[in-house]
Structures are given as structure tokens and as C-alpha cells.
Amino acid sequence: MEQRKILYSLLVLAVGLLLGLLVESHFIPEKSKTGSAKEELPDKYKYNIDEYKKVDSGLVIYREIKVFKTGFTEAAGLAIDKNDKIFICGDKGVRVVDHNGILLNEIISAEKITAVAVSGEGVIYAAARDRIFFGKKDFGRDFGKRGRGKGDFEYITGLKTSGDKLFIADAGNRKVAVADLQGKFIADIGGKDAAKGIKGFIVPSPHMDLDIDKVGNIWVANTGLLRLEKYSVDGVFAGCWGKAGAGLDAFIGCCNPSNFVIDKNGDFVTSEKGLPRIKLYDKTGKLKGVVAPPSEFNEKCVYMALAVDSKNRVFALDSVKKMVRVFEKKQK
Amino acid sequence: MGQENKISRMEFLKKTGRGLSVLALGGIAGAALGRSKRKRESVWQIDPDKCTQCGKCATECVLRVSAVKCVHNFSICGYCNLCFGYFAPGQRELNTGAENQLCPTGAIRRRFVEEPYYEYTIKEPRCVGCGKCVKGCTAFGNGSLQLQIRHDRCKNCNECAIAKACPSKAIFRIPAAKGYITKENNDSKI
Numbered sequence: 164m165e166q167r168k169i170l171y172s173l174l175v176l177a178v179g180l181l182l183g184l185l186v187e188s189h190f191i192p193e194k195s196k197t198g199s200a201k202e203e204l205p206d207k208y209k210y211n212i213d214e215y216k217k218v219d220s221g222l223v224i225y226r227e228i229k230v231f232k233t234g235f236t237e238a239a240g241l242a243i244d245k246n247d248k249i250f251i252c253g254d255k256g257v258r259v260v261d262h263n264g265i266l267l268n269e270i271i272s273a274e275k276i277t278a279v280a281v282s283g284e285g286v287i288y289a290a291a292r293d294r295i296f297f298g299k300k301d302f303g304r305d306f307g308k309r310g311r312g313k314g315d316f317e318y319i320t321g322l323k324t325s326g327d328k329l330f331i332a333d334a335g336n337r338k339v340a341v342a343d344l345q346g347k348f349i350a351d352i353g354g355k356d357a358a359k360g361i362k363g364f365i366v367p368s369p370h371m372d373l374d375i376d377k378v379g380n381i382w383v384a385n386t387g388l389l390r391l392e393k394y395s396v397d398g399v400f401a402g403c404w405g406k407a408g409a410g411l412d413a414f415i416g417c418c419n420p421s422n423f424v425i426d427k428n429g430d431f432v433t434s435e436k437g438l439p440r441i442k443l444y445d446k447t448g449k450l451k452g453v454v455a456p457p458s459e460f461n462e463k464c465v466y467m468a469l470a471v472d473s474k475n476r477v478f479a480l481d482s483v484k485k486m487v488r489v490f491e492k493k494q495k
Numbered sequence: 496m497g498q499e500n501k502i503s504r505m506e507f508l509k510k511t512g513r514g515l516s517v518l519a520l521g522g523i524a525g526a527a528l529g530r531s532k533r534k535r536e537s538v539w540q541i542d543p544d545k546c547t548q549c550g551k552c553a554t555e556c557v558l559r560v561s562a563v564k565c566v567h568n569f570s571i572c573g574y575c576n577l578c579f580g581y582f583a584p585g586q587r588e589l590n591t592g593a594e595n596q597l598c599p600t601g602a603i604r605r606r607f608v609e610e611p612y613y614e615y616t617i618k619e620p621r622c623v624g625c626g627k628c629v630k631g632c633t634a635f636g637n638g639s640l641q642l643q644i645r646h647d648r649c650k651n652c653n654e655c656a657i658a659k660a661c662p663s664k665a666i667f668r669i670p671a672a673k674g675y676i677t678k679e680n681n682d683s684k685i
Contacts, residue, residue, distance in 0.1 A: 204550040207599045208623070210630035212584050365611060367573020368637045387575065387611070407577055409585040416635030417575035437579065437635035462634065 215409050215438055216457040222411070224443065224452035225477065227459070229489035231264025233480065237275065240322075241468040241480050241487065244281045249470070249478060251487065252276035257289050262472065264487065270301055280322035280329070282344060288329060290319035295331065295346060306346030311336055314348035318369050325375040328396075332383065334371035337364040339383055339394070352398035353383060361400060362388065370421040370436065372468075377429055386418035391431065391448070404448025411442070412450040424469040424477075432477050434467035441467065441479055441490070454490050455479065537668040539655045543641040543678050545665035548626030548633070552642055555660040556624070562648040563624035563657065565602070565617050565640055568677045572639035574612035580632030580640045581605055581615055598628055619645070643675055 235253025242250040248267065251258045256272040257279055274291035281287050288297045293309040293316040296302030307316050317335020324330070324344065331340040339352040355363030364371065365387025373383045380401060381394045390405030405420075406413045414420055420433035431444040432454060439460035443451045454477055460467075466482035477490040502510075541552075541563070552563035577589060581603050586595040591605055602621035606614045617640075624642060632640040644657075644666070658666035674680070 204553055204625055208550060208553065208625035208627055210548070210597075210627045210634075212634075215584060362611060367575045387573070389577070415584070417573060417577050417579050418636065 212409075212438060215415065218411065218440070218453055218456035218458070222453045223456055224493055225441075225454040225490040226493050227455070227488055228476070228491045229263070230484075230486050231260070233485050233487055234258050234260075234266070234269075235485065237466075238480050238482060238485060239276065239466055239468065240278045241470045241478055242279045242281050242322075243470040243472050243478060244285065245283065245473070247472045247474075248281075249472075249487065250279050250281055250287060251480070252279035252289055257287060259287075260487075262489075268300070270298075272296065272302065278319050278322040278332070280324050282324040282329075286344065288322050288324065290316075290322055290331070292316075292318055293335070295319070295322070295329075297346070304346070306342070313351065314340070314342075316340070320369055321372040323373055323375055325379060330373055330375065330381055332371045332373045334366045334369045337366050337371075339364075339373060339381065341398075350398055352381065352394050353392075353400075365418075367418045370418060372420070372422045374423060374425045376425050382423070382425065382431075384420050384423055386421065389414040389416075389419055391420070391423065391433075404444075411453070421465070422467055422469050424471050426471045426477070427473070427475045432469055432471065434469055434479060436465045436467065438462075439464040439467060441469070441477065455488070536671055538646055538651060538671045539644050539649060539658060539666055540669050540676050541642050541644055542665045542667070542676060543638070543643075545663045546626070546629070546642055547663045547665075548630040548642065549662055550625055551660045551662070552657050553623050553625040555657045557650065557652060557656050558648065561624040561657075562644050562650070563642050564619050564622045564645050564648075565624065565626070565628055566643045566645075566675070567615060567617055568639045568641060568679070569614075570639075571637045571677075571679060572615070573637055574608060574614060575636060576611045576613055578605070578613065578615055578632070579635035580628040584631075597631055599625070603628060615640075638678055641678065646671075 233251050233253060235255060238251055238253035240252040247262055249260045254275045257270045257276055258266060259268040260266055272291060276289045277292050278290040286297055286299055288295055289302060294305055294307045296305045298304060316333045319331055320334040321332030327344055329342045329344055333340060338354060341349040341352060343349060353364050355361060364385050367387050370386050371384055373381060375381055379396050383392050385392045389407040390403045392403040393401045395401050409415050415435060416437040419435040421436040423431055423433040426432055429446050430451060432441060434441045438457050440457045441454035443454055445451050461483040464481055464483045466480055468480040470478045479488045481488050553561050556562055581597060582595055583597040588595055593601060600621045600623055602618045604616045604618060608614050626642050629640045629642055632638055655666060
């Protein structure tokens with residue numbers, strides 16, 4: 164009797180063991196974090212923008228003709244003067260090079276230079292985040308301080324000169340400041356005015372560029388609204404173009420175009436981050452073609468400052484390769 | 496006198512057994528205490544500057560649902576209307592419709608703050624730590640969304656399975672007294 168009891172118990176134990184093994188092997192995946200036993204995540208968990216990287220080769224109307232080193236670990240800005248001298252700014256100051264990248268002059272700074280511009284008289288203006296240094300051969304003078312008041316700056320990301328004025332894009336304060344060439348504050352452009360329905364500059368990330376067209380209008384990248392806005396020299400809003408979207412003619416992401424420049428024909432060359440690409444738009448904002456498709460860049464290329472020389476060639480900063488890349492329009 | 500001190504074999508075994516049990520209990524308690532102390536001294540964390548959002552955090556953790564979650568560093572968030580950590584590229588409309596959302600588990604909440612700003616918060620129980628939103632935010636925005644090992648969930652294994660699989664060596668031990676590593680306070684940059 165006792166022996167039979169033990170036998171039954173062992174039998175029940177064996178059945179339970181088998182059932183347990185069966186359930187474990189068939190119904191409990193080894194790794195069930197996302198409902199899958201696979202080591203790879205299912206596609207729905209992967210971020211994929213490959214579809215938007217595709218560009219019809221017929222739309223690429225520029226070709227890369229040259230490339231040279233910036234000489235910086237973290238290059239941030241680019242400018243070209245009337246003699247086609249190239250001014251590159253970055254973590255160690257400003258380097259002046261010729262169109263082949265041969266060093267002509269270098270101005271060392273202790274702070275990282277976040278934007279650079281050069282006046283018609285050859286005075287170099289360099290922004291060190293919240294201060295602007297200027298001089299012809301060195302930075303003998305400076306103006307500005309950190310703050311939110313008039314003439315104060317938080318994070319300067321763009322500089323341009325036009326006539327006797329210096330235009331300063333301050334991404335930190337979300338405004339464009341106008342100063343004379345000696346640094347005397349004149350006015351602010353682009354403040355928020357809820358009563359008039361003016362949203363002001365929406366700048367989610369430190370990317371805010373500006374340029375001046377032939378007529379003297381100030382164009383500013385309102386990156387958070389994914390458009391370029393035009394202001395008169397008095398600071399009156401005069402129009403805008405640009406739309407948000409993943410298509411080639413639109414600006415993708417939360418905050419683009421990260422940089423732009425107006426070329427000699429008055430067309431707009433824009434660069435975008437996230438989906439790095441450089442495009443050409445006409446004066447009204449109609450897409451004319453692609454300067455450089457996303458396949459030309461590393462996806463981590465965030466700083467793509469632009470400048471145009473007298474021959475209308477596009478110079479683009481490549482922050483990943485630490486190079487200046489030169490693009491020329493293809494011959495028809 | 497000698498007879499009085501004598502103990503029976505059974506009594507001896509009982510006493511020895513009792514002693515050994517107490518010793519073992521003490522040993523176990525001591526080991527557990529020591530282990531917890533060592534665990535408290537250092538914890539696993541992710542270096543957000545090295546993280547490439549490869550997806551291994553979601554698949555390699557020994558827990559059924561990974562201890563890695565998306566965390567939001569509000570101090571550097573742009574509060575974007577068109578947040579690429581929240582919206583799928585090519586979204587039809589900027590609303591909370593599931594078809595417009597990037598997160599496959601709907602783990603991000605979008606809340607209107609003031610025109611044109613929106614706040615995004617993570618519903619942690621839903622987050623699987625895949626890093627899809629982090630990738631979108633890092634590529635297009637400021638990178639305010641980041642993956643981090645949540646210490647209320649982490650088992651603090653001696654050998655972290657995710658750290659072992661991490662292709663960018665972004666996971667390492669840091670003193671527990673230190674706070675979470677963010678892109679702002681990251682002093683572990685080499």
C-alpha cells in the first residue's frame with residue numbers, strides 16, 4: 164500500500180514536470196521584452212528615415228568639386244568676403260584660407276567662436292557665444308555681454324554685415340539684434356507680439372541663421388516654424404516662405420533650415436540637420452534643385468554653415484568630416 | 496562529576512546542527528548585507544553622448560521588460576510643436592492620433608502648454624527602452640529625450656547583459672551617489 168502511494172506520487176510529479184517543461188518551451192519566450200523572442204527588435208521599434216533620404220539624381224543640380232580641412236575640431240561658421248577669402252570659425256578662433264584651403268591668417272581665441280562675418284572693409288566679426296570680437300588682423304575690440312536686455316546676448320549663431328550695420332542672430336534670446344559696425348546697439352528685430360498675432364522666432368535648438376538680400380531685406384531662419392522670414396531694415400515683418408514636411412521641397416524635423424545663404428542670383432541655398440541635405444530655392448521659395456543629397460553626408464552632420472563665393476559656388480561646412488566642401492552648378 | 500558533563504550523541508548532533516544553522520543564517524545575512532552594500536556603492540548608467548540607440552537595451556536586459564527607459568531632460572527640451580521624438584516622419588497631422596505617433600507603444604504623452612509649445616512626458620510603464628524616440632529627438636532636436644537605466648527597476652547585476660552587448664560601450668558603473676548622467680552634466684566625456 165505504502166509502495167503504491169509512493170509510486171502514484173512519483174507519477175504525478177513526473178507528469179507535472181513534463182507539463183512544466185512543455186509550457187516553458189512553447190509559451191514562455193526566452194526573452195519576451197517586446198513580445199518577441201528574437202534578439203533583433205522588430206522593425207516597428209526602429210527609427211527609419213531611409214525613405215526620405217532617396218533623391219532623384221536628376222534633381223541634383225550641383226556637383227562637389229573640392230574639399231579641404233577646416234582645421235578645427237568643432238567648426239561652427241563660415242563666411243566669404245568680396246575677394247573670395249574664406250573665414251572659418253570654430254573652437255580655436257578664426258582661420259582665413261584661400262579657395263583651396265591654404266591658410267592665410269589665423270586669429271586664435273580662448274573661447275569657441277560660434278559665428279563669423281566680414282565687412283566690406285575687411286573687418287572680421289566673431290561671436291564667442293554672447294560677445295562679439297572684431298578687428299582686421301586680430302580681435303582688438305569687443306562688445307556685448309550675457310543677458311536678456313537690449314544689446315545683450317545669450318547664444319549668437321549668425322552674423323552678417325550690410326552697409327554700415329551688423330546683424331546678429333541670437334538663438335538664445337530668439338531675436339536679431341542690429342548694431343553699427345563699432346558695436347553700438349541700434350534695434351532688435353523679431354520679438355513676439357501676441358496682440359498682432361506675431362509668434363516671434365521659435366528656436367528649439369541653437370540654430371538660427373540670417374542673411375541680407377540685394378534690396379537690403381533681412382531674412383531670418385525661423386527654424387521652429389520651419390520657414391524663412393523676411394524683415395525690412397526697420398524690423399517690419401514682410402513675408403515668409405517654407406513649409407514643414409518630409410518631402411524634398413519642405414523642411415523636415417522640429418527646427419530647420421539650420422543654415423542658409425542667399426546666392427548671387429538671389430536664390431536661397433538651405434541646409435538641414437537630422438536629414439542632412441543642401442537644397443536650392445528660388446526667390447519665392449520654390450525648390451529649384453538639390454545641391455547635395457543626404458547620401459553625401461553622415462547623418463550626425465549637424466553644423467552645415469553655408470557661404471557663396473563670387474562665382475556662385477556653394478561652400479558648406481561638414482561638421483562630421485571637419486571639412487569645407489565646395490559645390491558648383493553642373494553644366495547643362 | 497565526569498558523568499554529569501557527558502552528553503548523549505543525539506544531543507551533540509542537535510547542538511552542532513543548531514550551531515551550524517545559526518552560523519549559516521548569519522553567513523547568508525552577512526553575504527546579503529555585503530552584496531546590497533556593494534550594490535549601493537555603484538550603479539549602471541548610460542552615457543547619453545555615446546549611446547547610438549541601437550535597440551540592444553530593449554532586448555538584452557535580463558528583466559522581461561528592460562530596466563532601461565526613455566527619460567526626458569526638460570531643461571534642454573525645445574517644447575516643439577513638431578517634435579520628432581513624438582511624431583513619426585511623414586505624419587499626416589500634428590495631433591495625438593496613434594497613426595501620427597512615433598512610439599510603437601504610445602509611451603509619450605503630448606500636452607499643450609502655450610502657442611506654439613507642447614510638453615512631452617514619458618509613460619514609463621509603457622516604455623520598452625527601444626530608443627526610437629531618442630533617435631528622432633537626437634537627430635532633429637536637442638536630444639532632450641535620452642535612454643537611462645532606471646534604478647528602481649535595475650537588478651544591478653554584477654555583469655550587466657546590456658553593457659556586454661552595447662556596441663558603443665555606453666554603459667558603465669558610476670558611484671551611486673552621483674545623479675543620472677544627462678547631456679548637460681556629463682563629466683564622463685573622454
